[in-house]
Amino acid sequence: xxxxxxxxxxxxxxxxxxxxxxxxxxxxxxxxxxxxxxxxxxxxxxxxxxxxxxxxxxxxxxxxxxxxxxxxxxxxxxxxxxxxxxxxxxxxxxxxxxxxxxxxxxxxxxxxxxxxxxxxxxxxxxxxxxxxxxxxxxxxxxxxxxxxxxxxxxxxxxxxxxxxxxxxxxxxxxxxxxxxxxxxxxxxxxxxxxxxxxxxxxxxxxxxxxxxxxxxxxxxxxxxxxxxxxxxxxxxxxxxxxxxxxxxxxxxxxxxxxxxxxxxxxxxxxxxxxxxxxxxxxxxxxxxxxxxxxxxxxxxxxxxxxxxxxxxxxxxxxxxxxxxxxxxxxxxxxxxxxxxxxxxxxxxxxxxxxxxxxxxxxxxxxxxxxxxxxxxxxxxxxxxxxxxxxxxxxxxxxxxxxxxxxxxxxxxxxxxxxxxxxxxxxxxxxxxxxxxxxxxxxxxxxxxxxxxxxxxxxxxxxxxxxxxxxxxxxxxxxxxxxxxxxxxxxxxxxxxxxxxxxxxxxxxxxxxxxxxxxxxxxxxxxxxxxxxxxxxxxxxxxxxxxxxxxxxxxxxxx
Amino acid sequence: xxxxxxxxxxxxxxxxxxxxxxxxxxxxxxxxxxxxxxxxxxxxxxxxxxxxxxxxxxxxxxxxxxxxxxxxxxxxxxxxxxxxxxxxxxxxxxxxxxxxxxxxxxxxxxxxxxxxxxxxxxxxxxxxxxxxxxxxxxxxxxxxxxxxxxxxxxxxxxxxxxxxxxxxxxxxxxxxxxxxxxxxxxxxxxxxxxxxxxxxxxxxxxxxxxxxxxxxxxxxxxxxxxxxxxxxxxxxxxxxxxxxxxxxxxxxxxxxxxxxxxxxxxxxxxxxxxxxxxxxxxxxxxxxxxxxxxxxxxxxxxxxxxxxxxxxxxx
Numbered sequence: 001x002x003x004x005x006x007x008x009x010x011x012x013x014x015x016x017x018x019x020x021x022x023x024x025x026x027x028x029x030x031x032x033x034x035x036x037x038x039x040x041x042x043x044x045x046x047x048x049x050x051x052x053x054x055x056x057x058x059x060x061x062x063x064x065x066x067x068x069x070x071x072x073x074x075x076x077x078x079x080x081x082x083x084x085x086x087x088x089x090x091x092x093x094x095x096x097x098x099x100x101x102x103x104x105x106x107x108x109x110x111x112x113x114x115x116x117x118x119x120x121x122x123x124x125x126x127x128x129x130x131x132x133x134x135x136x137x138x139x140x141x142x143x144x145x146x147x148x149x150x151x152x153x154x155x156x157x158x159x160x161x162x163x164x165x166x167x168x169x170x171x172x173x174x175x176x177x178x179x180x181x182x183x184x185x186x187x188x189x190x191x192x193x194x195x196x197x198x199x200x201x202x203x204x205x206x207x208x209x210x211x212x213x214x215x216x217x218x219x220x221x222x223x224x225x226x227x228x229x230x231x232x233x234x235x236x237x238x239x240x241x242x243x244x245x246x247x248x249x250x251x252x253x254x255x256x257x258x259x260x261x262x263x264x265x266x267x268x269x270x271x272x273x274x275x276x277x278x279x280x281x282x283x284x285x286x287x288x289x290x291x292x293x294x295x296x297x298x299x300x301x302x303x304x305x306x307x308x309x310x311x312x313x314x315x316x317x318x319x320x321x322x323x324x325x326x327x328x329x330x331x332x333x334x335x336x337x338x339x340x341x342x343x344x345x346x347x348x349x350x351x352x353x354x355x356x357x358x359x360x361x362x363x364x365x366x367x368x369x370x371x372x373x374x375x376x377x378x379x380x381x382x383x384x385x386x387x388x389x390x391x392x393x394x395x396x397x398x399x400x401x402x403x404x405x406x407x408x409x410x411x412x413x414x415x416x417x418x419x420x421x422x423x424x425x426x427x428x429x430x431x432x433x434x435x436x437x438x439x440x441x442x443x444x445x446x447x448x449x450x451x452x453x454x455x456x457x458x459x460x461x462x463x464x465x466x467x468x469x470x471x472x473x474x475x476x477x478x479x480x481x482x483x484x485x486x487x488x489x490x491x492x493x494x495x496x497x498x499x500x501x502x503x504x505x506x507x508x509x510x511x512x513x514x515x516x517x518x519x520x521x522x523x524x525x526x527x528x529x530x531x532x533x534x535x536x537x538x539x540x541x542x543x544x545x546x547x548x549x550x551x552x553x554x555x556x557x558x
Numbered sequence: 559x560x561x562x563x564x565x566x567x568x569x570x571x572x573x574x575x576x577x578x579x580x581x582x583x584x585x586x587x588x589x590x591x592x593x594x595x596x597x598x599x600x601x602x603x604x605x606x607x608x609x610x611x612x613x614x615x616x617x618x619x620x621x622x623x624x625x626x627x628x629x630x631x632x633x634x635x636x637x638x639x640x641x642x643x644x645x646x647x648x649x650x651x652x653x654x655x656x657x658x659x660x661x662x663x664x665x666x667x668x669x670x671x672x673x674x675x676x677x678x679x680x681x682x683x684x685x686x687x688x689x690x691x692x693x694x695x696x697x698x699x700x701x702x703x704x705x706x707x708x709x710x711x712x713x714x715x716x717x718x719x720x721x722x723x724x725x726x727x728x729x730x731x732x733x734x735x736x737x738x739x740x741x742x743x744x745x746x747x748x749x750x751x752x753x754x755x756x757x758x759x760x761x762x763x764x765x766x767x768x769x770x771x772x773x774x775x776x777x778x779x780x781x782x783x784x785x786x787x788x789x790x791x792x793x794x795x796x797x798x799x800x801x802x803x804x805x806x807x808x809x810x811x812x813x814x815x816x817x818x819x820x821x822x823x824x825x826x827x828x829x830x831x832x833x834x835x836x837x838x839x840x841x842x843x844x845x846x847x848x849x850x851x852x853x854x855x856x857x858x859x860x861x862x863x864x865x866x867x868x869x870x871x872x873x
Contacts (some may be wrong), residue, residue, distance in 0.1 A: 107835055114614060114834075132837035138614040241816055297708040300817045301727055379615060497836035501640055504831060507816035515728070515817065535640055
């Protein structure tokens, strides 16, 4: 008897493993190429009545998982419920959210695309990723849907317009692998400093590099006064391993404010500007400060997504840093500002400053252009039309407003002048990302139903923060900016697959140069840069130059 | 097993009686065989990707052949400076690991074997093999707490004693030493288990006879214990050599930082960066295939050598 049971079990196990084998072939078949978008679009025109499908459709949508302390479940909270309900009512489409870890999003979405399990609506900050998969026919051309369903997609067209919808369109045949979300607020990085430390030492807010340096020195010399027994933990100016970003305003102040569009583009594959003329001088200054002991000594040891540096800011050890224009106030109760208040005292706070003057006396800041995340549909998407309707829904002003400011009394109060004041929400209504940008995938930055309301509310969108601090930061972030333009000269072959190896080389170059002994700075920088250039950087510059010359006739196109 | 004829398997004639009696054992054997077939042999078909232009939507046999008779990506890899650096680093790190790390568990097992107090021996063994269960991400976290130049415990101690803080993790040469050291720390306890088991298998008669003859402790270690575990050592050495240009991914990946990349980029992390993140699957399949082939040669070579010197080898 026992033997029979045993052999039965074994037989079961065998069948199971064979079945697993069978699944694999089924998976392969599912990734077979789809009919091209054009014919699919025409056939689908009759599918909608009043914007609604006759039968309920099902789509999956990517959402970033930021893994915040005390956050809500990114796939199931008050906002996902709102979206799910709205989509079902308006278009008869069922929406399911798929969480993708924010800090490893590119790796994660890559793996899922390769495995054929990516969500129907994908979002990423990396266009090269989209392009690489498009070259393997693994991404749907969105152009036919954008054009043929223009009437069904009024909100999307109103919000993004041709600029963002066609941003990535091919020069010749118009194929569009991804559309660009729009930056409602183009503010990028600015510099913050501890206001209470300045006051304690009787110092003014620095307005030039020299003054900034003097303030850092003063912080360091008075560490005992400012931090007491924690004096040795002081970091006057903090920069992470990603130097090119976290010292961006300093580095950019060394670039020529009148740089030509061509030069900026040709040397601009790396958005940390490693190849731009002037960057070296910026890094050299950082190197001087590093060797004077004014910077975080161990910055290069802590990788992407590590919270050590944030924790130092929260604990009050950091005097100044450069980051996203609203960084100290992000994340409500877990924000740097809120923690600082709790741990150090009521008067401890960061304020925005603009200390890095350029050679013309302004405060040159390069912005990326009105584009943000890239939205694309992988070839495994069986519901491109329903997915387009999703993008339309998520772009309607009312939906954006609700997602950004939530419900009255829960996430916001209405002020006397009509503006919204954001409250620290609890439970289900907690926004995991500032103003829910993870859900408003076509929009980054406060964008309410009318501009007046937006302006009145902006300063109140961060719970528990002095509105004047926000307004000051916003003003500085908007000073002396140069908006990026869309340079479309066709594919640059040398860029294919080069992004991540070059990014690693760039970090190596920046990090080694900053921490080098003063005498070795030049040699270290040159070694790092030449390694970057010989690993593909130079090929990209050459190809960009050649293609620019073949498409544009002048150095400037704005 | 050529020379060992003492144990003979029953004559495996396929007849009904035999099969009826033993079929369950064969069924049991079938499971691991199926596992090998599905997860090790079927995927080998995809080696073809190394010779073809990869496409995510086409099955392998329909993908177009790569240029230069399919060798395009091998040529590209060997022309790529980054791959050659990764190859050099992989070999250097593994060689150092082998030279420094291989004897440690053997010596440790020998020492442990000499301990008299059973309970103390057990405690030491447990403590030393514990780190084996820590992931490299956790170990790097610990390393940061201990070795970071300005906040690490070790460096604070060094500075309090009047020394200068040592950059264990941010200077390529030191980084390699830390890498090797942490690797040994993590694995020597675990790896010593197999030697301890081999030592336990040595007949106590030999030791008794040696004692009667007046052998000292070290003489017994040298003339009885070590020869007794020689074949185990050789087998493990062959396996280690078979992995000389292979490497785990998590150890170099978790421990690397931008400032030591020139020494820390190994084939596994290069494949991850250029292949998975940069979507160059054909290129990295070629690199992976090259890696496997070289490893097989090392394995065969080491095995051949060991047989030449009269040892059993691994088959």
